[in-house]
Structure formats: C-alpha cells, structure tokens
Amino acid sequence: MNSAAHSPSSLIDLTHVQKSYDGKTLVIKDLNLSIAKGEFLTLLGASGSGKTTTLMMLAGFETPTRGEIRMAGKPIQNVPAHKRGMGMVFQNYALFPHMTVSENLAYPLKMRGLDRSTIETKVKRAIDMVQLHDMQLRRPSELSGGQQQRVALARAMVFEPQVILMDEPLGALDKNLREHMQYEIKQLHRSLGVTVVYVTHDQGEALTMSDRVAVFHQGDIAQIGAPTTLYEHPENAYVATFIGENNVLHGQLKGRQGEQVDVALNAGLNTRGVAVGALGATGQDIQLLIRPEKVRLCAIGPSSYQATLADRVYLGDHIRVHLKLSNGDTLIVKTANDQSINALRNGQPVGFTWNPEDARVFTAR
Numbered sequence: 399m400n401s402a403a404h405s406p407s408s409l410i411d412l413t414h415v416q417k418s419y420d421g422k423t424l425v426i427k428d429l430n431l432s433i434a435k436g437e438f439l440t441l442l443g444a445s446g447s448g449k450t451t452t453l454m455m456l457a458g459f460e461t462p463t464r465g466e467i468r469m470a471g472k473p474i475q476n477v478p479a480h481k482r483g484m485g486m487v488f489q490n491y492a493l494f495p496h497m498t499v500s501e502n503l504a505y506p507l508k509m510r511g512l513d514r515s516t517i518e519t520k521v522k523r524a525i526d527m528v529q530l531h532d533m534q535l536r537r538p539s540e541l542s543g544g545q546q547q548r549v550a551l552a553r554a555m556v557f558e559p560q561v562i563l564m565d566e567p568l569g570a571l572d573k574n575l576r577e578h579m580q581y582e583i584k585q586l587h588r589s590l591g592v593t594v595v596y597v598t599h600d601q602g603e604a605l606t607m608s609d610r611v612a613v614f615h616q617g618d619i620a621q622i623g624a625p626t627t628l629y630e631h632p633e634n635a636y637v638a639t640f641i642g643e644n645n646v647l648h649g650q651l652k653g654r655q656g657e658q659v660d661v662a663l664n665a666g667l668n669t670r671g672v673a674v675g676a677l678g679a680t681g682q683d684i685q686l687l688i689r690p691e692k693v694r695l696c697a698i699g700p701s702s703y704q705a706t707l708a709d710r711v712y713l714g715d716h717i718r719v720h721l722k723l724s725n726g727d728t729l730i731v732k733t734a735n736d737q738s739i740n741a742l743r744n745g746q747p748v749g750f751t752w753n754p755e756d757a758r759v760f761t762a763r
C-alpha cells in the first residue's frame with residue numbers, strides 16, 4: 399500500500415502526500431492511495447479527518463505541502479483545477495442562480511467550446527439521466543433541494559469527465575430521497591464507467607455504494623478495502639468500532655493456539671478469539687471485540703458464560719439485550735424478537751456464548 403509505483407490499472411496515484419494549512423499541523427500525514435480507473439472509491443471518516451482536504455487536492459483547489467499526485471502516470475500538481483477534466487459535486491451545490499436548469503447544464507459544454515447542436519444533444523441526455531424533464535426552464539430557486547442536487551450531479555457529468563469528485567452530495571436530503579439518489583448515482587457510475595471519488599461520513603452510504611472504502615482517521619488511512627473486508631476483517635480496533643458496532647472488552651493475553659489466542663477478560667471470562675496483528679507476550683493488555691449480532695444467548699451451562707440481564711430495547715425486527723458482566727461492563731447482544739427473550743426479567747442471570755472465530759483480539763491502545 400505504501401508503494402510509490404504507478405500500477406497499470408490505477409488512474410490516480412497519491413504518494414506520500416502531506417498537507418498542512420498552517421505550516422505546523424499536518425492534517426494529512428502521509429497519504430498513499432491508488433485509485434483504479436472506473437472505481438467507486440469512498441473516503442469515509444469522522445469530522446476533521448481530512449476527507450475534504452484530500453478531495454480538494456485531487457480537484458486542484460488545494461496543493462499538497464509534500465508528496466505527489468499523478469493522473470495516468472503524469473504529475474498534476476501544476477495543472478489548474480479547470481484543466482484537470484474532473485466533474486465536481488459539493489455539498490452546497492453552487493448552481494448558477496440566474497441560469498435555468500438547461501443553461502446550468504450547457505455551461506460546462508460552452509466553456510469547452512462545443513458547437514450548439516452537440517450541446518443540445520448532451521444537455522438533453524443529461525436531463526434524461528436525472529429525470530428532470532419538466533424542470534428544464536426553471537431556475538435553481540424554483541427547485542427542491544433534491545432536484546437541485548440532481549442538476550448538480552448532471553452538471554458534473556454532462557461533459558463526460560474521466561473522474562467525478564463528490565463531497566457529501568446527499569448531505570442535505572431526507573432519508574428517502576437520499577436512498578433514491580444513492581441508487582441513481584450508482585446507476586450512473588455503472589452505465590458511464592466513470593471513476594468516482596466520493597466523500598461521506600455516513601457509513602451505510604459508504605458500504606452500499608462503494609467498490610472500496612478508505613477509512614480516514616486523523617489524517618491517515620486507518621484501512622482501505624472492499625466494504626465486506628472492512629466489516630468482516632478490520633485490521634485495527636479503530637476500524638472495528640467505526641464500521642458497524644462492536645463490544646469492546648479488555649483483558650490480558652494468556653496463550654496462543656495457531657490463529658487464535660486465549661484471553662482472560664477483566665469481566666472474569668476466559669475465552670478465545672482470532673489474533674489480529676502482533677499481540678506481544680503473555681500478560682499483554684488486549685481488547686477483544688465481538689459484534690452484538692455474533693453473541694448468542696443460551697441456557698446457563700458448563701460451556702456458557704454468565705451475566706445478568708440489564709435491559710431490553712425493542713426495535714421491531716430485533717431486540718437489543720444489554721447484559722451486565724461481573725465487573726460492571728455492558729455487553730450488547732442483538733437477537734431475534736422471540737418469546738424466550740420476552741419471558742426474561744431484568745436482574746435475572748442469563749447464559750451467552752460466541753464462536754471464537756467471530757471475536758477479534760487486538761493489542762490495547
């Protein structure tokens with residue numbers, strides 16, 4: 399991942415990119431990232447982790463403090479934004495307020511000196527693409543937020559760029575429209591084969607739309623991979639807790655059994671999990687992570703662990719059960735909504751278990 403080489407399938411390469419706005423703090427620390435042609439890559443991360451900064455450097459609105467950005471193998475640092483041939487959609491769509499929808503869409507084509515009939519054909523196709531037929535003559539102020547975002551999307555695509563950069567383009571939309579637009583963007587990506595770099599802090603959006611997701615954490619990529627890889631095989635505790643939900647239980651390393659390790663948890667359980675990364679020697683402080691849907695409630699017996707029922711939260715299709723462990727830690731269990739759960743009382747002892755292959759053990763930070 400840290401290789402500086404340009405791989406034949408990559409369209410954009412960032413190598414050892416750093417960015418500081420004030421000359422002191424690095425908001426991007428050492429970014430090494432290759433984006434494949436036709437890929438849908440999402441930059442996902444907490445607020446302030448450096449997503450927009452990275453997109454701005456790709457767009458040409460910010461320059462890296464150090465390092466290099468190449469497109470098709472050629473450095474683009476000195477290529478101004480409007481010559482990079484990238485379509486852009488930002489959260490505050492910035493349509494031209496005095497122009498109609500059609501005029502907004504024609505603008506990037508006029509700028510590129512295309513002839514009138516070509517412009518007409520392309521604008522018509524763009525309008526078809528985002529299904530805004532009846533809105534062509536309206537100005538942005540006469541459109542809903544979602545319609546404006548569709549125009550912004552069409553305008554970013556109308557000149558058939560190789561790359562489209564989108565920074566939280568659906569941020570202002572309600573859930574239904576958001577899901578509809580996610581679907582439309584995905585369809586457009588598939589049908590046009592364009593390379594998309596997408597920024598969001600909504601992990602559901604990132605996981606459903608992307609070929610790969612780069613999880614940003616304090617100016618670094620904590621992990622990059624396919625959505626299933628990030629969910630099933632997080633490489634560090636940050637990604638494990640950021641993507642989806644995980645119970646985090648602290649304890650010490652007791653021994654190693656191949657891929658798995660025996661651990662003694664502070665909650666008084668002796669258990670086993672899959673070791674991730676170097677864990678150090680016996681006695682080392684570790685954290686064991688287990689997803690709520692991977693914990694099973696069961697009868698109390700020799701092979702079960704035991705806790706007391708603290709609470710149940712009804713969520714329609716499933717129930718979240720809060721268990722209190724002997725040291726006071728809470729363990730969340732996600733379980734099907736069935737009668738046996740409803741028969742239990744708060745404060746009552748309950749048995750639970752998990753498969754060691756579903757528990758992941760990391761060194762404690």
Ligand SMILES: Nc1ncnc2c1ncn2[C@@H]1O[C@H](COP(=O)(O)OP(=O)(O)OP(=O)(O)O)[C@@H](O)[C@H]1O
Nearest residue numbers: 419420425443444445446447448449450451452599
């Ligand atoms: N123009 C700027 N001048 C100085 N500092 C900046 C500037 N833009 C961003 N920063 C700082 O750089 C860091 C990264 O910001 P960035 O906008 O890239 O984060 P982000 O991941 O896009 O966050 P969000 O999810 O809130 O949009 C933050 O600490 C931010 O305060």
Ligand SMILES: [Mg+2]
Nearest residue numbers: 449450451565
């Ligand atoms: Mg941002």
